[in-house]
Amino acid sequence: MAAKFRPYPGTRDFYPAEMEFRNWMFQTQREVCERYGYGEYQAPVLESTDLYRAKSSEEIVNEQLYTFTDRGDREVSIRPEMTPTLARMAVDRPASCLLPLRWFSIANFMRYERPGRGRLREFYQLNVDLLGAKGPGADAEILMIAVDLMRAYGASDDMFVVRISDRRLLDLWIGIDDREKLRRIGRLIDKKEKITEEAFAEELAKECEDPELESRVRSFLAMDNASLDRDPDEIVAHLKLEGQKADDLLAVLNHLIAVRLLLRKSGHEAAVLFDPAIVRGFDYYTGLVFEIYDTNPENRRAIFGGGRYDRLLGQFGKEDIPAVGFGMGDVTLEHFLEGHGLESSRTVSHRAFLTLMNNDLLGETLKLASELRSEGVHIEASLEATKKFGKQFELAEKKGFRYVLILGEDEAKAGTVIIKDLQTGSQHAETRHTVADYLKKR
Amino acid sequence: MAAKFRPYPGTRDFYPAEMEFRNWMFQTQREVCERYGYGEYQAPVLESTDLYRAKSSEEIVNEQLYTFTDRGDREVSIRPEMTPTLARMAVDRPASCLLPLRWFSIANFMRYERPGRGRLREFYQLNVDLLGAKGPGADAEILMIAVDLMRAYGASDDMFVVRISDRRLLDLWIGIDDREKLRRIGRLIDKKEKITEEAFAEELAKECEDPELESRVRSFLAMDNASLDRDPDEIVAHLKLEGQKADDLLAVLNHLIAVRLLLRKSGHEAAVLFDPAIVRGFDYYTGLVFEIYDTNPENRRAIFGGGRYDRLLGQFGKEDIPAVGFGMGDVTLEHFLEGHGLESSRTVSHRAFLTLMNNDLLGETLKLASELRSEGVHIEASLEATKKFGKQFELAEKKGFRYVLILGEDEAKAGTVIIKDLQTGSQHAETRHTVADYLKKR
Structure with a gap:
């Protein structure tokens, strides 16, 4: 119809x-x-x-x-x-x-x-x-x-x-x-x-x-x-x-x-x-x-x-x-x-967009999302890898997110997460258990 | 009708x-x-x-x-x-x-x-x-x-x-x-x-x-x-x-x-x-x-x-x-x-019933109520003195309050408030600026 x-x-x-x-x-x-x-x-x-x-x-x-x-x-x-x-x-x-x-x-x-x-x-x-x-x-x-x-x-x-x-x-x-x-x-x-x-x-x-x-x-x-x-x-x-x-x-x-x-x-x-x-x-x-x-x-x-x-x-x-x-x-x-x-x-909630580098990392990505959510950060997570990884950043930007999180194989092994600030374009690695704190301080 | x-x-x-x-x-x-x-x-x-x-x-x-x-x-x-x-x-x-x-x-x-x-x-x-x-x-x-x-x-x-x-x-x-x-x-x-x-x-x-x-x-x-x-x-x-x-x-x-x-x-x-x-x-x-x-x-x-x-x-x-x-x-x-x-x-909010000893004290009582409310305590205040003061305690009890606050002339001058615990029957004086803290710790 x-x-x-x-x-x-x-x-x-x-x-x-x-x-x-x-x-x-x-x-x-x-x-x-x-x-x-x-x-x-x-x-x-x-x-x-x-x-x-x-x-x-x-x-x-x-x-x-x-x-x-x-x-x-x-x-x-x-x-x-x-x-x-x-x-x-x-x-x-x-x-x-x-x-x-x-x-x-x-x-x-x-x-x-x-x-x-x-x-x-x-x-x-x-x-x-x-x-x-x-x-x-x-x-x-x-x-x-x-x-x-x-x-x-x-x-x-x-x-x-x-x-x-x-x-x-x-x-x-x-x-x-x-x-x-x-x-x-x-x-x-x-x-x-x-x-x-x-x-x-x-x-x-x-x-x-x-x-x-x-x-x-x-x-x-x-x-x-x-x-x-x-x-x-x-x-x-x-x-x-x-x-x-x-x-x-x-x-x-x-x-x-x-x-x-x-x-x-x-x-x-x-x-x-x-x-x-x-x-x-x-x-x-x-x-x-x-x-x-x-x-x-x-x-x-x-x-x-x-x-x-x-x-x-x-x-x-x-x-x-x-x-x-x-x-x-x-x-x-x-x-x-x-x-x-x-x-x-209004007080704005702490939120971030979590990318998915490849479909094999989905379990690890959802685990990270759960950790951050339990610490009070609102996480919208990508659930399927895109052909071009950049598509996910475009979507995050359209949806009004400032912070985008990246978890690749290297980061998963090292226990780190890359935080990209879409407003300044800068990015840095953060240890996994300090990501929530970092986002809450922005 | x-x-x-x-x-x-x-x-x-x-x-x-x-x-x-x-x-x-x-x-x-x-x-x-x-x-x-x-x-x-x-x-x-x-x-x-x-x-x-x-x-x-x-x-x-x-x-x-x-x-x-x-x-x-x-x-x-x-x-x-x-x-x-x-x-x-x-x-x-x-x-x-x-x-x-x-x-x-x-x-x-x-x-x-x-x-x-x-x-x-x-x-x-x-x-x-x-x-x-x-x-x-x-x-x-x-x-x-x-x-x-x-x-x-x-x-x-x-x-x-x-x-x-x-x-x-x-x-x-x-x-x-x-x-x-x-x-x-x-x-x-x-x-x-x-x-x-x-x-x-x-x-x-x-x-x-x-x-x-x-x-x-x-x-x-x-x-x-x-x-x-x-x-x-x-x-x-x-x-x-x-x-x-x-x-x-x-x-x-x-x-x-x-x-x-x-x-x-x-x-x-x-x-x-x-x-x-x-x-x-x-x-x-x-x-x-x-x-x-x-x-x-x-x-x-x-x-x-x-x-x-x-x-x-x-x-x-x-x-x-x-x-x-x-x-x-x-x-x-x-x-x-x-x-x-x-x-x-459920987390229960901090609340207390504020009595009114006599109608001349209404302004001072509303002032105390405003102070406590701005510190996050829910205060139901008596707005008219009752012939028998005890009536206000009965009402507080019926309404399910545990803590009742009393502000008489002496307390108003001394900067204190009497806190009565209806559950135990005990009461004590608290300095005015610590009342909210006291209630929040219960």
């Missing part, structure tokens, strides 16, 4: 060079999360469609889900996100889920995105969640993990900024009771960075109608990182709030101040800024919200984000469980890492 | 304790394959159904495939096996696939298995393939990887046996032209281990009809590991074969002898035995076939197996590519590892 098959539209094949990069991305995530005592979990790629009907957004369920009926007449879907599965697992085996629960997973997801939006239909995402813990300590821990992840990739604190806010801040600041209007104002603020200032002003005036309301939104957006250094009582007094609303706003401001203080104390504050414009589009957030941005002006999209969602898990089980976490997609992360040249911070 | 969702039938959730085991299984596979210069690849979980129609077995396509029509009217399937994807990728980007090509992948697959067969609908499999290489060296390399995998899990050579044969051996030995009968005899031999001797004898007599043919099958099965120590010319002469058939049988025997010699030379022979009864059920094998068995009499199923399939890849691309490889499923491997208690050979 000569027909050429391609990967399914919107998905990617990962050839070894790409996979090595991904393994580095994922292994780094694993290491950072484990440092914080987070346990990794995984689940089937297929779930009952009802699980998503329960709570995923209508857009996901009606337009994006890969859903079908199985041979046993069950409605099933390829997972489009992890949170419903997390909730299902936490409810299903409570004995394995002592609170506070610290969990993470690295998994693939599928969504039927419309072509041309620059989105993929299969993507990978790290999900990190802390369940059953409230208070500034829990919010601070999630932010510490986010910062440590970026640092673990070799990013310095000036390459990224973590913008934090609290979802309740806008409602309390604006102080109106029309929840639909509040939600629309929130969405408008969420897209502020993506539209021109004029367009934002126009839409805001249209939405607010009342100039007093508009000026409240403007004063809300005028807050910046330094606002948290002010006395929160003064801020509340300045807004002329009283009673419960004043107490609530004060509590939110004090919470943010406490979170920032913990980040300072633990050495994670440098890249964190308070920014009231961070609201995040999803309705399920109930407190902290944050987004991590690339400081590279060429790449203005958020790399990833998250927040607190204390009322989501109750919809899957019997009761609400406080929860805070984030999801980190592979595509935006990859753009960040490539934009800053951070992929070169 | 109080409805309880369960994982899809025949699939598994992996909670952190199970996931830690799997990560060890998969990471070990990765390390062994990389030592041999194999590159890891990965592909989308969804493929065009036509890819499987092209070559997967009828059972897979008609009965086991998770297949559906997507929102763009494409017929798609969740992958049931890796080889079609491997072939697709190798044909699609030849520049990334210089021959000989050494590739492996660790992926999940779905098949709609009938319930009650003890099979799962979602399973994981390591696939290891060497493309574009013929000769005993290539076959030996694949067997070396299989042996090294078992050893990397801590298995000694007496815990498993690698039974090898050559798919052509039966045809040449029996010497009849009826290919359908040959195939049926092959399948009968394949299931010999699973039925009684009497049942086998009965089925064999019925299949062969001719006593002369039956005696040929018996003499074929009478071969054992020692047969390869005999002069292959004698074996061929004894069978009274002549001409091309004699030459072909001689070549196959010499090939097996050469493979075994290479395994001996490279230190991989101990667990490898020639066994003519290994034929493997799949029609696509063209040469070497092998299966790895547990020597534990409680577990008689093959753990995994593979072989040479020189004519399969041509069906996806323009020309045949010699290929040898194997697939190692997670379920049978897990049974083997548990049966021999090998999971305890």
Whole structure:
């Protein structure tokens, strides 16, 4: 059959060079999360469609889900996100889920995105969640993990900024009771960075109608990182709030101040800024919200984000469980890492190409390969002699090897190996038991 | 919603304790394959159904495939096996696939298995393939990887046996032209281990009809590991074969002898035995076939197996590519590892539970946590003080921690930390910068 098959539209094949990069991305995530005592979990790629009907957004369920009926007449879907599965697992085996629960997973997801939006239909995402813990300590821990992840990739604190806010801040600041209007104002603020200032002003005036309301939104957006250094009582007094609303706003401001203080104390504050414009589009957030941005002006999209969602898990089980976490997609992360040249911070394994001078030497060559492998060197060995010995060097070069090993009859007898450096063209003999050390020192 | 969702039938959730085991299984596979210069690849979980129609077995396509029509009217399937994807990728980007090509992948697959067969609908499999290489060296390399995998899990050579044969051996030995009968005899031999001797004898007599043919099958099965120590010319002469058939049988025997010699030379022979009864059920094998068995009499199923399939890849691309490889499923491997208690050979990470004495100490506690994490210790930190301090010790114990760290005001001032060993009940103060070392030495 000569027909050429391609990967399914919107998905990617990962050839070894790409996979090595991904393994580095994922292994780094694993290491950072484990440092914080987070346990990794995984689940089937297929779930009952009802699980998503329960709570995923209508857009996901009606337009994006890969859903079908199985041979046993069950409605099933390829997972489009992890949170419903997390909730299902936490409810299903409570004995394995002592609170506070610290969990993470690295998994693939599928969504039927419309072509041309620059989105993929299969993507990978790290999900990190802390369940059953409230208070500034829990919010601070999630932010510490986010910062440590970026640092673990070799990013310095000036390459990224973590913008934090609290979802309740806008409602309390604006102080109106029309929840639909509040939600629309929130969405408008969420897209502020993506539209021109004029367009934002126009839409805001249209939405607010009342100039007093508009000026409240403007004063809300005028807050910046330094606002948290002010006395929160003064801020509340300045807004002329009283009673419960004043107490609530004060509590939110004090919470943010406490979170920032913990980040300072633990050495994670440098890249964190308070920014009231961070609201995040999803309705399920109930407190902290944050987004991590690339400081590279060429790449203005958020790399990833998250927040607190204390009322989501109750919809899957019997009761609400406080929860805070984030999801980190592979595509935006990859753009960040490539934009800053951070992929070169990977440690490269020691590797060499082992030639075969003639077929009679194959046994001795495989023996040498086994010795070197057991010493931790990655050896790709020639398994058949070529008519022209030089062909093997050409292949090694094409495959990107720098070091080529040669074992002739003389070397086999003398217990030596010739190491040729394809980059400099030089070669020298090394005693057999020092070859691994020699390669490891390069 | 109080409805309880369960994982899809025949699939598994992996909670952190199970996931830690799997990560060890998969990471070990990765390390062994990389030592041999194999590159890891990965592909989308969804493929065009036509890819499987092209070559997967009828059972897979008609009965086991998770297949559906997507929102763009494409017929798609969740992958049931890796080889079609491997072939697709190798044909699609030849520049990334210089021959000989050494590739492996660790992926999940779905098949709609009938319930009650003890099979799962979602399973994981390591696939290891060497493309574009013929000769005993290539076959030996694949067997070396299989042996090294078992050893990397801590298995000694007496815990498993690698039974090898050559798919052509039966045809040449029996010497009849009826290919359908040959195939049926092959399948009968394949299931010999699973039925009684009497049942086998009965089925064999019925299949062969001719006593002369039956005696040929018996003499074929009478071969054992020692047969390869005999002069292959004698074996061929004894069978009274002549001409091309004699030459072909001689070549196959010499090939097996050469493979075994290479395994001996490279230190991989101990667990490898020639066994003519290994034929493997799949029609696509063209040469070497092998299966790895547990020597534990409680577990008689093959753990995994593979072989040479020189004519399969041509069906996806323009020309045949010699290929040898194997697939190692997670379920049978897990049974083997548990049966021999090998999971305890995992290296366990250094971890401790960090208590919080009062909420004023949270900043200092998170600072200590950050210090210890940067030294490689996994720290789960309390983020809120409990009314009774002892509650935190109870939680640490339930979560399986042995070491609990205490940082009170006095310790914070003195630069010390109290380490309590929950196993022995003893505790002592350690200077702050030696805590990580202390924990690492346990």
